[in-house]
Amino acid sequence: MNEMPNIEDLLLTIVTPLVNHPDEIQLNIVDGDEFLEYHLLLHPDDVGRVIGKGGRVANAIRTILYSVRVAGPKRVRLVIEREEL
Numbered sequence: 001m002n003e004m005p006n007i008e009d010l011l012l013t014i015v016t017p018l019v020n021h022p023d024e025i026q027l028n029i030v031d032g033d034e035f036l037e038y039h040l041l042l043h044p045d046d047v048g049r050v051i052g053k054g055g056r057v058a059n060a061i062r063t064i065l066y067s068v069r070v071a072g073p074k075r076v077r078l079v080i081e082r083e084e085l
Contacts, residue, residue, distance in 0.1 A: 007065060009063070011027065011078070014064065015040065015042075015061070018043065018049050019042065020045060020046055020049070021042075021044070021045065023044070024046075025040070025042060026041035027041070032074075034074060037076075037078075037079055038076065038078050039081055040080050040081065041081050042080065046050060047080065049063055050080060052078060057078055057079060062078050065070070065078055
């Protein structure tokens, strides 16, 4: 029987090597009606690195996350935010 993947660990495994301030990554999960939203809060210097040129890196991360099956009818959504200093 396949075990359900831990999306938090997957997301942090992907994002941590991309940033200069890995100790400041915060991940908050918001359980909405339709979506299970993963809010990624990053240091302002790291936001551009995670989004990438033209949003290519963020789109690649979203493609990976959205391909993971979750239990129930909810879908996964990634929100990238920056920390206010």
